[in-house]
Amino acid sequence: MTTAQRQQTALLAATFVIAVCGLIYELLAGTLSSYLMGNSIYQFSLVIGLFMSAMGLGAWASRFIENELPQNFVRLQLLVGLLGGLISPILFFAFAVIDNYTPLLVFLTLLLGAMLGIEIPLIIRILKDHFSLKTNLSNVFTADYIGALIAALLFPLVLIPQLGILQTGFVFGLINIGVGILALYVLRENISNKKGLWGLAALITAILITGLVLSSPFTNRMEKRLYQDQIIYSKDTQYQRLVLTKRHERLRFYINGALQFDSFDEYRYHESLVHPALAALPQAENVLILGGGDGLAVKQLLKYASIKAITLIDLDPEVTNLFKNNKQLKALNNNSLENNKVTIHNTDAWKFLEHDQQLYDVIIIDLPDPNSPSLSRLYTTSFYKLVKQHLSQQGVIVTQATSPFYTKDAFWSIVATLKDSDNNEDWYTLPYHTYIPSFGEWGFVMAARHQLKPSTLLLNTDNKYLDQDTLRQSFIFPKDMEATDVEINQLSSHQLLQYYDQGWKHWYQ
Incomplete structure (x- = not known):
């Protein structure tokens, strides 16, 4: 050459x-x-x-x-x-x-x-x-x-x-x-x-x-300045960055810098997410969880003897592997992910629903907040319509719905989207909220083909936080969290993402 x-x-x-x-x-x-x-x-x-x-x-x-x-x-x-x-x-x-x-x-x-x-x-x-x-x-x-x-x-x-x-x-x-x-x-x-x-x-x-x-x-060293507590685990996965911190016996888990739970009060969130839906359908046998790779919602579900099968869909295998194998996290979730009733699929929730043929009595949507287009799409009319196709006739859907105080418009947009995502049937929603010290005021929404009445929801489990009085009060929204006139979230607009960003931006100004 x-x-x-x-x-x-x-x-x-x-x-x-x-x-x-x-x-x-x-x-x-x-x-x-x-x-x-x-x-x-x-x-x-x-x-x-x-x-x-x-x-x-x-x-x-x-x-x-x-x-x-x-x-x-x-x-x-x-x-x-x-x-x-x-x-x-x-x-x-x-x-x-x-x-x-x-x-x-x-x-x-x-x-x-x-x-x-x-x-x-x-x-x-x-x-x-x-x-x-x-x-x-x-x-x-x-x-x-x-x-x-x-x-x-x-x-x-x-x-x-x-x-x-x-x-x-x-x-x-x-x-x-x-x-x-x-x-x-x-x-x-x-x-x-x-x-x-x-x-x-x-x-x-x-x-x-x-x-x-x-x-x-x-x-x-830099992350210590960001998280303050001792970092005991961190990893960049194919999808996101995971960080687990510890202070004394208190664990906090973050995805892309956003807090997912604090072991100090996670029970408030997960009890509020799971038990109202099971109170609406106490004899549920087949449950689907979209997200929830930490196994903490599964931990609450295992309190019900009637439940025969729990299917958990989490995109990132690193998350479910972490919560299956880490000694401290296994203690936190009572080793729930190893229970024989639990089947884990590490795949995209949307893709799973497109190919799955089963009907479920309760579908729990425990996904991160809609802070990006990839997450906002899982709060759209298209996604909720797909979810509803997998719900049994008397079944109940429940989703975490961000904060009705900090991101008020985002919360009520999720409520409206869940209600209006199927033009072929009438759907009823029941929003509620609770206070979680780590997150502040936090919201959830249930949906079903039949009207859900708070007075008929009777808890059947012994919980650390949620009792009958607390549940009854959770359906009452004060004036500063009342429903607003908002748009539904669609794939073409991602209006929810804008509401979410505007809410937090307004709070931190």
Whole structure:
């Protein structure tokens, strides 16, 4: 292979790797922002918009680089590797310590995007002596787009579950440095300051390797500032980030930074979720739980001798495995997930319902709050219609429904959506609420084909919190939580997501 051919091959390979690394950095910034700030639509839109705009600006600015193109390309590649590798820990630190996250996100995203935007025009100009313009553009953009596809597949399926956010950034920063070193070697005859670039490459490589080695303790230290309590378990799964904390004997479980339960008062939530529905149908035999991978709703259901089968659907196997195998969590849920009555399916709730043929006496929807489109879709008319198709004639549906105080419009939107999601039958809803210290005022909704009357609901279990008087009071809403005129939640609008975000934003203003 001639020198010219080596340069052509190396630069096209560099284009492929640049595309992979560039999209990985973009996805890292968007994912970390979603984890830390919530509102994933806004965060990803902001990051993608900034990246694309900055890349266009960088491509425009590349015209001002007139001399020493190979040397400038290598230098730029090394600096992109440094910034790309460090962007996640810098943003994490900004959120946890200095409280200046969004301005720094904007600055770093624009800077990194502009640097990435310069690279492709430089490669095209370096290759112009080897290919015609038509072939040159075709080769470069083919490698670029294929690289982006590979990155998009690797990120959710391999990188985040296996490496996590920070380690992924450092690894791809090092890959960027590797491309820079390869280009430095292949283009060495056209580079005047080889020693300076070798020294820069060595320095940045040392920085990124150090960061990679220290990424786990750094993450733990930053998360301690966010969660306050001792972190005893954390993991990035294919779907989400799980964190379990402990203070004395008190456990708290978080998904993507949002509290799912506190062992101090979880019984208030799960007793309120489960027992009113069973009071409406005390002889229920077949129960479906959508979500609830912690096994705490199952724990309450196992109080009923009449129940013969409990089917639990939770998307993430890491969640159910954690609550089946962790000694402290097994003690909390009374090892409920190992009970012979329980069958677990780790799949998407929507897909399960599309293929399942069974009817259930009680369907319990214990899903995280609708704080993203992927979760909001599980609170839509389309989803509830699918749920209703699996309910026996006298059956009861119950769902957690966010807070009727903090997210008032979101709560009543869920009530309206559950009632109006089937035009072929009349459905009746019965909303109720209770106070949970960890969450504040919290709401639930029952639905059935027949009218549910609070006066007919008689509890049949001995509970730690929920008794007959408490249950009766839960159906009474004070004036500041009364029903509002809201829209139902549909796949085409995700109105619920807007209500939810607006409610919490208003509360924290």
